[in-house]
Amino acid sequence: MNDLLIANGNVLTVSPDGARADVLRRYDVLVRGQRIEAVQPAGRIDRSHFRTIIDATDKVVMPGFVNCHAHTPMVLFRGLAEDVSIDRWFNEFIWPLENNLTAEDVYWGMLLGAAEMIRAGITTVADHYFHMDRGGEAIDQIGMRGVLGWAMFSSLGKPALDQTDTFIREWHGAANGRITTIVAPHAPYTCDDDFLMAAGRIARRHGVPVHIHAAEVIAQTEASLAKRGITPIEILEQTGVLLPGTIIAHACGVTPDDVERMASAGVGVATAPKTYLKLGMDITPVRDLRAVGIPVGLATDGVVSNNTLDLWEAMRLTAMLQKDRALDPEVLTIPEALAIATHESAKVVGLGGKVGAVAAGYLADLIVVDTSGLHHQPLHSITASLVYSAMASDVVHTIIDGKVVMRDRRILTIDVDDVIANVSHQNRRLAQRVPGQRIQTYHP
Ligand SMILES: [Zn+2]
Structure with missing residues (x-):
């Protein structure tokens, strides 16, 4: 049978x-x-x-699609940070809003976002967020595949590193192998060198890669060069987090030398084109990366910069942005777009040859x-x-x-109406922003 x-x-x-x-x-x-x-x-x-x-x-x-970079529980804040610059997006909206989050919120947010993804044909998510043990419960329950990382800033100190260590021990290979884990420091501009080095040591000890934002816009690379004389990618290289299989989210502001460094390290890049268009950012140099063998995978990023968890949109925007940037409609063809959406996205999250x-x-x-x-x-x-x-x-x-x-x-594994009811009940509390209260400050 x-x-x-x-x-x-x-x-x-x-x-x-x-x-x-x-x-x-x-x-x-x-x-x-x-x-x-x-x-x-x-x-x-x-x-x-x-x-x-x-x-x-x-x-x-x-x-099924593979979402190579997401903060799925951010569906809880959908529509709350519109028409603002990146600085304001972080400092006046996201980081004050995330001050409201509880572990329980993350569980319900993950269920809601995962349901949206499954209905859009996404079967795997590489997620990067807080309270990821509750996120893992939701992924397990709904039956999705996940490469999960517990987001960390160096301001959270050693307890955050210990938490990641425990999370990896408890969750790697969970849910009959559907869930794997990854080390998830937020970015070189929110994690100092010592913290990144410690994150790299945890990754090597467990034999898992790192998932991190880097060179999201050219301004970040310029600021890093002005301050320290090295690029964000060089910081990752020098602190030992540019490991084989590491996922770099965005890489829109990388230099030609960075691209060489990333290729020799064996990392992959997640591209989230709708976010770049909405926030008026630079775009991932998809063709330059692929030309030297760096796999590029599709991503939604969080819903507060993207509004939907829809990789059909990401697939076509990736193709169209490369055509537009090159002023050449013959580049990034339909078979290439489909290869990025399938084989390459799988490779970026460490599932190449498996999904x-x-x-x-x-x-x-x-x-x-x-x-x-x-x-x-x-x-x-x-x-x-x-x-x-x-x-x-x-x-x-x-x-x-x-x-x-x-x-x-119809999703068979959970009661979607119940999830919507639970989330809606928390709307007012989650949407409040208390002056001066935020979990981080953005200044690249
Ligand atoms: Zn992100």
């Missing part, structure tokens, strides 16, 4: 180098346990051998996408439709680790 048959779908295949993206028409995907067992022409198998069957006729079966493809042996993190909407008609090119027309609401089924987590757009 097999576990799951996703029957008669149009299966997306993407070459890891982004040279080709094709669709296998009318194929079955056979799932046993956590993994894809076979991908084969439809009709060869007796359907009575399966416990669960999902009919994917005329729908697309593709890998990100509909192929035998891969973990069954899959989504089924409805292309019958008017915005897809007439459907001449499925791959063009996926990159430039698809909406989060086109995702009908989401499978994570071989389990159907959303069926016909």
Whole structure:
């Protein structure tokens, strides 16, 4: 008896180098346990051998998205910091608002954000936030895959480092392996060198990488050069956190030398284009990074700079921004955009070769996408439709680790209405900003 048959779908295949993206028409995907067992022409198998069957006729079966950098519980503050500069965004909004957060809030915020992601076809999140033990509980409960890091500033001192150490010991490999951990110092401008060195030691001791914001805008690199004569990426290199597999969020303000340093260190970069556009920032030099072999993955960042947890948007904005920056519509093609969304995003979060493809042996993190909407008609090119027309609401089924987590757009693992009710109840308390009370101050 097999576990799951996703029957008669149009299966997306993407070459890891982004040279080709094709669709296998009318194929079955056979799932046993956590993994894809076979991908084969439809009709060869007796359907009575399966416990669960999902009919994917005329729908697309593709890998779930991997969100390479998020602060998911920030959904709690959605819409509270609009039309402001980065300085004001941090100092007048985010850091005063985060002063209100309790561990309980993080749990409910993580559930709400994870539900939004699953409905948008995201199956893995690399999350960077506070009270991550409660965040982990939520990820476990809803059935998502997570690479989780407990956010730290050096102002929190040694207790924060000890907390991360404990968190990694307790949570790495949890939820049947769905949850892995990562060390998450916030940024070189909020963590001093000693703190970064200590974070790097924890990472090496546990054999996990680091997830950190760096060179978010060129102004940060210029400020670092003026103050210390080295770039933010050089700080990470000198303090020992530029480890193989380290996730650098944004890297919009990196120098050509930084790019070389990052390539030789073996790090990956998470790009969150909607945030850059909304906050009037520089953009990740995606093509320069990929040209030297640095994998680039898609990210939403937190909802207070992005408003949605939607990687369909991130995929198309990544492609369009590179075309616009190069003044050349022939760069960052549809197959490349799909390779970034699948193989490369998986690689950035340390899951390369494990998720990100509909192929035998891969973990069954899959989504089924409805292309019958008017915005897809007439459907001449499925791959063009996926990159430039698809909406989060086109995702009908989401499978994570071989389990159907959303069926016909209904999340099966938690009561979403209950989550919304719990979160709404806290709105007034969470939205208050007390003058002078904030968890950090931004001055790069
Ligand atoms: Zn971030």
